[in-house]
Amino acid sequence: MRRDAIAGLAVAAASLFLFWLTLGLEKSALVPVGPGFYPRIVLGVTIALSLWLVISGLWTKQDKAPKKERLNYALVALQFGIFGLYVGALPFLGFRLATALYTAAANATLDPPRGARGWGRVLLLAVLTAFLSHLVFERYLQVLLPRGSWTGF
């Protein structure tokens, strides 16, 4: 299968690069084999295995005709994007603010709200998720959540 061969090549290339990096590692005085010893074994094995994957991928000629199913990749990308923004914003906006924004955005994009009722649902979910989880974790479970460096909140 072509896809396997491509994946195998990517893995092999990345491992080869890392292997090259391990060559620069100094030996340490305390451990007889040094910090590069095990990485070289792992990367060597990974390179060998991924080359096997490339060969067996090319050997097996034909992909089985994949089931035609329309998958909504745009939505997946959007969700990853929104989550990425959330993670990026957390240390600046703080947990409560960022979480409320994220939950609202994710919910609204997964199920676009119609009318005031729909927006009410989005808002309620966002506020509840952010503040309830903050309350439970900081107040009752002694788990501190990120505070915003811009907001102090």
Add this chain to the structure above:
Amino acid sequence: MFELLGAGLADIVQLKYLTALLTGCLIGVVGGALPGITITMTVIVVLPFTFGLEPLQGLATMIGVYVGGETGGLITSCLLGIPGKPSAVATTFDGFPMARKGEPGRALWLGIWASIFGGLLGAVFLVATTGPLAAIALAFGPWEYFSLFLLALSMVAGLVESSLAKGLVSGALGCVVTILGNDPVLGQERLTLGIPFLSGGIPFLPVLIGVFAFAQIMQDVERMGGAAKALEAVDRGVNLAVSHLKVILEILSRPFLLLWSTFIGLAIGVLPAIGGSAANMLAYDQAKKFSRHPERFGTGTPEGIIASESSNNANVAGSLVTIMAFGIPGDAVTAVMLGALTVHGIQSGPLFISQHATLAYGMFAAYIVAHGLVLLLLLPGVRWMLRIVTIPKSMLFPVVLVLCTIGAYALNNTMDNVYVLLVFGVFGYAMVKFRFPLAPFILGVILGDQIEINLIRAIMTDPNPWLFLTRPISGGLIAASVASLAFSIWQHYRHRARVAEADADF
């Protein structure tokens, strides 16, 4: 042992533990019943809550989730024909036809009671073997651990997916994650790629959370359109009345089936990282082979339901044995438990049961009591479960991901782990799209550091490399891993034509 178990039972029925266990069971049943939410994801969601609890409270919650999830998954399997989780797939084969033939109550309660019996039989094994196995494990030096981890990796890589090469590459990639950033022996930086937060290495829990949560959720998101359709209307008026005595007798009149399915579940559970999805399919397959009426399978025969459900609950007990005696997670759920133990500073491994006897027997007791609690929850609550599965995923997913974020953050109280979560979320989804199995990857991430540490320890203790082969236990384990690889190569050749690529589950 029995005094300790008695003390454990006395502990667990205290209000603070019982509440935790009951909450866990409830969340587990709900999470197991929700299609698209696996038990792994449920236990990930519960993880951050356990940070602030006592160790036994936290673990009781997780055990409750585990047992509840295995049982809860059968509700949607039987009544809607949708497996609530991968380890209930085989339950749909006969549970749903039976329900459609007008016996939904019988299908459901056959499954529930079979789960309870399988689980309780598993408990006997759990309590009886953990101690002796731990004593054996204490004799394990670095050589033996190294070989044991190698065996675990090669077995998982060979067993979970139709392509051995992909399984092995996936496992190797898991180990590659652990070599980045930091050398576990001296704590020296290595291969940091110039990324500052890599300098401390990559902890396995955020990787696990990211890979499983995103791989699962995004596969569902793919299928959501602009107008996401809710689950088709559920017939809440369905009649679930049944004679429990009759159902119990129906199960107990097939003692061989029950015992054999339980045994399969246990065996699969003890083997690292294979998980309940393999257990229920294998048990179903075996039940069919041994049956006098194999043609009835798939049409609503009770044997199919009993085999599937007793094996997946016994699988939980098997996984608990592995993690408590050896400190190796039997599947993703126990890997999260391992993380919870570590957060509380408890080293799981051969000394766990003797050093933390109260906790260990508390866990046994929690496992046993959880079955009773699940039954108590389901007796009045089954109908209510049908209502819960209609919660829209568009609301569920953001909340689940927020809880995953909290879990990753609270683990070490740094944003670094949240970044790891995001990166490996993308990576896990990519793996699924390239049809790489996730289980060997995760096992590699979990064991990679341990493999290195034990390898270095062995070399520092004695530089002779042949010790890995000449020490009897270590040599035996290496031979077993070679045999398991050879077996899977042979099996793949035999099955190549037949086996379609299974969806990544776990």
Add this chain to the structure above:
Amino acid sequence: MKALPIIAAGLAALAASLAQAQYPDRPIKLIVPWAAGGDTDVIYRTFAPLMQKALGGTIVVANVGGASGTKGAKEAQSSPPDGYTIFAVHDSIHSTYYTGVADVNYTDFEPICLVSSTPSIVTASPKTPWTDMKSLLADAKARPGQITVGATLGSTSHFFPAMVEQAAGIKFKYVSYEGTAPRMNALLGGHIDLAESNLTQKGKADAGQLKFLAIASDKRLPEVPNVPTLKELGIDVEYAVNRGLLAPKGTPRAALDKLRAACAAGARDAGFPEAMKKHGTLVRYLDPAAYTAFLQRNDKENKDLAKELGMLKR
């Protein structure tokens, strides 16, 4: 979008003014750079409530483990110096600095106070033939470089046996076992011969699962009257793991004063010594001035030691 930073700044200013009004107005994060359940963690989980009483605010222990305790040190160093982050330190901060494991040193922090001191004990596996320190020394002289010692390399559990090595003129072989728990497992299973431990392992020693050979305190401890000190045996080594609290450099004076007062009150709490005894630890309070002097002396000793052991990287 331009308004956002302005609003944010406004909120921050508001929060800051509130914070100045009444420190502490939110939980204080106490970074413990080791896994939960370790000695440091246990000690501070006992100490935090006592300190809280005097402080009038909550202290939450946050375990930031990894990389020989340097991950948490880096995290503490880079935290905002607002009095809401404090750092649980022990001697390894000096050794990891000089052996080149991390760039963080005690000079990146303001001292709050020293809390406790845990004397080290030479501990042997039950599978070894030695009955006391003398037989160990004789055996070590006969087989140089063959007796295996489990240690977190470059940290206190490595420095202590290395000091014994030097004082007694013997040579060990070191094997990496990071953390007390794995070391004790390996001792029990006989996979290593020796390791550093402390009184927390007394239960196992009493049960015959471990052997205490000698203690590195200046005189015998009442908890283990039969364990001789190294000094009695003519090995001039005194060693203990000392734990204290630090705050990031630049923490406001007012917050520091409050923290120092609370730390002193916590260390003088009547129940504290008894609670610490369970963890094999002695209470050792030093005020900020004395603690500063202590840190300076300790730092120099560690530098010299690293040099003598050939591990000095700076």
